[in-house]
Amino acid sequence: MAATLAFWVLAAISCWNFHAVSAQPSPEVQKRISAAIANAAHHNSTDVDYTQFVNVFIGTDNFGDVCPGASVPFGMVKFSTDLTGYAPAGYVTDPTQKIRGLSPMHDSGTGSSLGTYGNFEIMPMVCPHGFNSCPLTLASRERFRKNNTDDASPGYFSQTLDNGIKMEATSTRRAGLERFTFPKGSKPYFVLDLANDLPASFAGGHMDIDPEQGRITMGGLWGSSFGPSLYNYQAFACYDLLDGGKQKLSEWGVWTGMTSEDFQTAGLGLTHLNLTRNLIGGVYESGALFSYEGNPEQVNIRVGISFVSTDQACANAESEVGNASFEDIMAQSKALWNEKLSKIEIDLKDTPANVTEMLYSSLYRASLTPNNATDETQGPFANTTHPYFDSLYCSWDTFRTFYPLMSLHSPVEFAQIVDNYIDGWRKLGWMPECRANNLPGWTQGGSSGDVIVGHFAITYHNEAAALGIDLDELYSAMLADAEINPPEWNTLGRQADVYKQYGYVPFGVLDTSSTGRQTREGSRTLEYAFEDFAVRQVALLLNKTEDVATYTNRSLFYRNVWDPSVTSDGFHGFMQKRAPNGSFVHTNPVDCSPKDNDTNRECSLQGDNVVGFYESSSWEYSWFAPHDTAHLIELMGGNATFLKRLDHFFDAGYYLAGNEPSFQTPIGYHYANKPADSVDRVRDVVFTNFDTTPAGLPGNDDQAAMATVLAFHLLGLYPVPSTSQFLVLSPMVPQYTIHNSYLNVSTTVTTKGFDARSVQRTIPKGAAAYVKSVTVNGVVQPTRCHLDFYDVFRVGGEVVIEVTADKNEANSCGASVPESVSTGGFASVR
Numbered sequence: 001m002a003a004t005l006a007f008w009v010l011a012a013i014s015c016w017n018f019h020a021v022s023a024q025p026s027p028e029v030q031k032r033i034s035a036a037i038a039n040a041a042h043h044n045s046t047d048v049d050y051t052q053f054v055n056v057f058i059g060t061d062n063f064g065d066v067c068p069g070a071s072v073p074f075g076m077v078k079f080s081t082d083l084t085g086y087a088p089a090g091y092v093t094d095p096t097q098k099i100r101g102l103s104p105m106h107d108s109g110t111g112s113s114l115g116t117y118g119n120f121e122i123m124p125m126v127c128p129h130g131f132n133s134c135p136l137t138l139a140s141r142e143r144f145r146k147n148n149t150d151d152a153s154p155g156y157f158s159q160t161l162d163n164g165i166k167m168e169a170t171s172t173r174r175a176g177l178e179r180f181t182f183p184k185g186s187k188p189y190f191v192l193d194l195a196n197d198l199p200a201s202f203a204g205g206h207m208d209i210d211p212e213q214g215r216i217t218m219g220g221l222w223g224s225s226f227g228p229s230l231y232n233y234q235a236f237a238c239y240d241l242l243d244g245g246k247q248k249l250s251e252w253g254v255w256t257g258m259t260s261e262d263f264q265t266a267g268l269g270l271t272h273l274n275l276t277r278n279l280i281g282g283v284y285e286s287g288a289l290f291s292y293e294g295n296p297e298q299v300n301i302r303v304g305i306s307f308v309s310t311d312q313a314c315a316n317a318e319s320e321v322g323n324a325s326f327e328d329i330m331a332q333s334k335a336l337w338n339e340k341l342s343k344i345e346i347d348l349k350d351t352p353a354n355v356t357e358m359l360y361s362s363l364y365r366a367s368l369t370p371n372n373a374t375d376e377t378q379g380p381f382a383n384t385t386h387p388y389f390d391s392l393y394c395s396w397d398t399f400r401t402f403y404p405l406m407s408l409h410s411p412v413e414f415a416q417i418v419d420n421y422i423d424g425w426r427k428l429g430w431m432p433e434c435r436a437n438n439l440p441g442w443t444q445g446g447s448s449g450d451v452i453v454g455h456f457a458i459t460y461h462n463e464a465a466a467l468g469i470d471l472d473e474l475y476s477a478m479l480a481d482a483e484i485n486p487p488e489w490n491t492l493g494r495q496a497d498v499y500k501q502y503g504y505v506p507f508g509v510l511d512t513s514s515t516g517r518q519t520r521e522g523s524r525t526l527e528y529a530f531e532d533f534a535v536r537q538v539a540l541l542l543n544k545t546e547d548v549a550t551y552t553n554r555s556l557f558y559r560n561v562w563d564p565s566v567t568s569d570g571f572h573g574f575m576q577k578r579a580p581n582g583s584f585v586h587t588n589p590v591d592c593s594p595k596d597n598d599t600n601r602e603c604s605l606q607g608d609n610v611v612g613f614y615e616s617s618s619w620e621y622s623w624f625a626p627h628d629t630a631h632l633i634e635l636m637g638g639n640a641t642f643l644k645r646l647d648h649f650f651d652a653g654y655y656l657a658g659n660e661p662s663f664q665t666p667i668g669y670h671y672a673n674k675p676a677d678s679v680d681r682v683r684d685v686v687f688t689n690f691d692t693t694p695a696g697l698p699g700n701d702d703q704a705a706m707a708t709v710l711a712f713h714l715l716g717l718y719p720v721p722s723t724s725q726f727l728v729l730s731p732m733v734p735q736y737t738i739h740n741s742y743l744n745v746s747t748t749v750t751t752k753g754f755d756a757r758s759v760q761r762t763i764p765k766g767a768a769a770y771v772k773s774v775t776v777n778g779v780v781q782p783t784r785c786h787l788d789f790y791d792v793f794r795v796g797g798e799v800v801i802e803v804t805a806d807k808n809e810a811n812s813c814g815a816s817v818p819e820s821v822s823t824g825g826f827a828s829v830r
């Protein structure tokens with residue numbers, strides 16, 4: 001999802017106001033990163049620690065919803081503090097918000113305004129008047145931070161409370177260590193919360209204290225942050241309090257309380273809680289309270305997490321942490337991160353420092369989610385023998401750039417996630433669209449998983465079997481999404497029957513075959529059509545000749561919601577929703593764009609979103625036919641009008657950098673044979689919307705959708721999902737190498753003539769940045785607008801992108817513009 005349900009209201013207030021809030025991370029964080037980049041640039045070392053260049057705080061302000069917590073790549077555990085107010089990922093920089101506690105599970109870059117996870121919070125405190133005086137409930141224990149001291153880096157998170165207690169954490173996939181440093185001479189107390197999570201969704205649970213072993217186990221049921229409240233997921237935790245016998249408990253007990261009644265009570269020596277769902281409504285407040293003997297300055301606590309059982313949570317802590325030290329676990333995490341980050345290496349000497357920081361911070365988040373919950377499965381997935389990932393949040397966000405970036409260097413990980421998508425079909429009948437908290441979340445554009453598995457099939461079909469993917473099974477899963485009408489398409493599948501019957505998703509149709517919220521007919525038609533293109537691509541790959549014809553036809557259904565009669569700002573023809581009788585039901589193409597004056601208009605999943613589009617305007621979605629832009633140009637009146645309309649789209653402010661349907665639009669100029677205009681536009685987009693501050697994302701990261709579109713912009717590439725085509729732009733680094741260790745190839749891209757002065761919002765006169773020629777392994781390419789994955793990143797070698805300051809010289813593609821179905825493009829797969 002691109003935004004919170006309240007996004008349009010929030011956007012009106014503050015989304016475009018970048019540096020409104022003073023940064024909370026310690027100023028030392030940016031100093032440390034800048035020094036590391038400067039040092040690496042001067043010392044031409046082969047042993048680079050890439051984690052030093054990562055700023056995990058990018059996207060923790062301005063509704064970026066990034067989790068800066070301690071995590072390993074794709075970690076199920078992400079330790080972060082949870083703050084009050086709007087904080088879907090737990091942490092936010094806003095210094096006026098208070099800390100609720102430190103907790104082991106979070107998502108990153110998801111816009112649910114409710115927040116997600118945040119279960120099993122622990123809050124350190126000093127209680128000068130003893131056990132019965134500790135503040136226990138959420139509202140009473142919340143505290144401000146010590147301002148400007150927050151610190152974090154890959155594998156490490158730290159925050160200090162305003163009373164001087166420092167909290168630190170580091171993690172493995174399913175476990176981790178917490179370290180608390182108390183003011184000298186104070187007795188350490190801790191509240192461990194059983195019931196509260198960020199979305200306040202507790203549906204019953206239990207807790208047991210074993211004082212001998214110094215172990216607290218707990219578990220329960222909670223609800224999804226972005227899905228039907230009817231469903232619950234289970235989660236379990238195991239807290240080991242004694243640091244392998246080095247620490248001793250003083251007091252322990254359980255507590256309960258009610259914030260509304262300002263009442264709390266702790267039972268010294270009691271060890272068991274068993275709570276049901278609060279049927280009358282509201283949040284239970286309950287948990288454990290314990291203290292340590294001997295006023296230790298430092299307390300170490302080990303935490304294990306599981307989605308299966310408390311036993312498994314404890315076993316995970318034993319096997320993944322054991323008695324390893326905080327420093328050991330941190331070093332292990334850092335090593336795992338370096339393995340991921342070094343898949344793309346750059347010329348550190350000549351790359352502008354901001355670009356190095358933005359790129360590695362983006363690559364970091366590109367491996368932060370989804371959360372690898374393999375062997376931690378529940379519900380229909382219990383005991384599956386396939387890999388399992390939680391938080392596919394959502395496929396509508398990630399199919400465009402996240403998985404195509406992964407396909408460049410990590411086919412093994414990509415295959416695991418694809419297997420997980422197929423397993424969704426095996427267990428539930430359709431592939432997941434938006435899995436949130438292990439539960440099916442709300443469908444956005446249809447079954448975008450089709451495009452994700454399609455991209456895998458197109459790029460790695462030669463290796464699919466070796467990577468554990470049966471392409472026939474993959475194709476069956478796609479066909480189920482495309483053909484089988486689910487009883488309800490709010491969470492899985494598409495409104496397939498009526499879409500097939502009418503050639504578009506009709507507005508106001510009597511559909512007795514499937515239930516769902518009847519909104520977003522325009523954008524659903526456009527997304528369904530592109531999903532059909534993905535099916536068509538795999539049909540082509542598997543020689544399913546009849547299916548190729550069927551799905552090629554269906555991929556052109558986007559045309560059926562094009563209404564040539566609609567005019568806006570002098571441009572003719574827009575996508576519109578359409579009634580079953582074929583007539584269009586008009587809404588203003590400006591509605592739900594950033595220029596919409598009605599800040600109360602509903603634009604997301606709400607039942608009263610009547611514009612026909614999801615989190616977008618018709619101005620924005622009318623560009624969406626990535627597989628057939630050539631025909632879109634014709635619909636819009638030819639190249640000249642198309643180019644004028646593109647310029648107007650940006651100049652008039654209809655473009656929304658933080659919204660996925662807008663991702664490819666800045667590169668639209670390529671299709672009208674003006675690639676140098678795309679280069680100008682992408683520079684402007686990057687330096688208007690992204691930077692290295694906590695507010696440095698144009699909104700929600702959407703599980704690194706934003707991170708990966710930025711990474712592609714910096715590398716001068718853009719993928720066409722479900723194809724092997726990459727559009728070529730102007731890299732903002734002088735040289736980079738992409739390693740694909742599975743294929744055992746490396747590809748070095750050199751920007752010949754690179755001028756660092758061009759790396760800014762407006763390319764200054766005389767700075768080389770426009771693509772003059774593209775050479776692959778010594779062969780000058782006939783076109784400078786596109787490349788094929790099979791000719792480049794699958795074979796490795798040397799790519800030279802020569803740039804010039806002469807824009808006119810570079811402002812045409814040469815032999816061919818990028819492909820489109822209607823002009824004979826994508827005729828075969830490689």
Ligand SMILES: *[C@@H]1O[C@H](CO)[C@@H](O)[C@H](O)[C@H]1NC(C)=O
Nearest residue numbers: 043044045046347348349350
């Ligand atoms: C860095 O060192 C490598 C060998 O270690 C060498 O090939 C390369 O030219 C050096 N680069 C610079 C910019 O000095």
Ligand SMILES: *[C@@H]1O[C@H](CO)[C@@H](O)[C@H](O)[C@H]1NC(C)=O
Nearest residue numbers: 095096144145146147161162
């Ligand atoms: C931190 O800054 C915020 C906002 O200026 C302020 O409200 C809060 O009191 C400060 N906290 C401390 C511990 O000084």
Ligand SMILES: *[C@@H]1O[C@H](CO)[C@@H](O)[C@H](O)[C@H]1NC(C)=O
Nearest residue numbers: 205206207272273274275276
């Ligand atoms: C909690 O109580 C319920 C109902 O009394 C009981 O069925 C369940 O076994 C108990 N669970 C635990 C872990 O004590």
Ligand SMILES: *[C@@H]1O[C@H](CO)[C@@H](O)[C@H](O)[C@H]1NC(C)=O
Nearest residue numbers: 243244318321322323324325
């Ligand atoms: C940690 O555990 C391992 C295996 O259980 C043991 O061999 C080792 O001595 C322990 N180390 C410490 C520091 O306790």
Ligand SMILES: *[C@@H]1O[C@H](CO)[C@@H](O)[C@H](O)[C@H]1NC(C)=O
Nearest residue numbers: 377378379380381382383384
């Ligand atoms: C999963 O396996 C465990 C252990 O073998 C078993 O107790 C449990 O019932 C299984 N669950 C399902 C849903 O098959």
Ligand SMILES: *[C@@H]1O[C@H](CO)[C@@H](O)[C@H](O)[C@H]1NC(C)=O
Nearest residue numbers: 073074372373374387413416
């Ligand atoms: C997920 O976890 C499993 C089990 O540890 C591991 O085999 C797999 O490589 C992990 N996958 C990724 C993408 O991290």
Ligand SMILES: *[C@@H]1O[C@H](CO)[C@@H](O)[C@H](O)[C@H]1NC(C)=O
Nearest residue numbers: 461471472540541542543544
């Ligand atoms: C599809 O047909 C081509 C050309 O005849 C052949 O090379 C390829 O192996 C076939 N693929 C499959 C999956 O049958």
Ligand SMILES: *[C@@H]1O[C@H](CO)[C@@H](O)[C@H](O)[C@H]1NC(C)=O
Nearest residue numbers: 500501502503549550553554
């Ligand atoms: C495409 O499908 C429509 C019906 O959905 C049909 O009228 C048309 O003939 C088909 N076109 C082709 C080229 O198959």
Ligand SMILES: *[C@@H]1O[C@H](CO)[C@@H](O)[C@H](O)[C@H]1NC(C)=O
Nearest residue numbers: 508579580581582583584585
């Ligand atoms: C078609 O349906 C729309 C929406 O229900 C309605 O407003 C319009 O009058 C209908 N047109 C015809 C020609 O029946």
Ligand SMILES: *[C@@H]1O[C@H](CO)[C@@H](O)[C@H](O)[C@H]1NC(C)=O
Nearest residue numbers: 588589590591595596597598
């Ligand atoms: C929004 O308000 C401004 C200022 O009143 C006006 O110029 C503009 O035309 C309005 N836009 C729309 C789409 O109504």
Ligand SMILES: *[C@@H]1O[C@H](CO)[C@@H](O)[C@H](O)[C@H]1NC(C)=O
Nearest residue numbers: 633634638639671672673817
């Ligand atoms: C647009 O330009 C491209 C590339 O020059 C050309 O192939 C195409 O025919 C033009 N399209 C139209 C509708 O003029």
Ligand SMILES: *[C@@H]1O[C@H](CO)[C@@H](O)[C@H](O)[C@H]1NC(C)=O
Nearest residue numbers: 354687690691692759760761
């Ligand atoms: C680079 O970063 C510095 C410091 O954050 C900032 O002042 C400058 O504007 C940035 N430059 C670009 C091109 O983003």
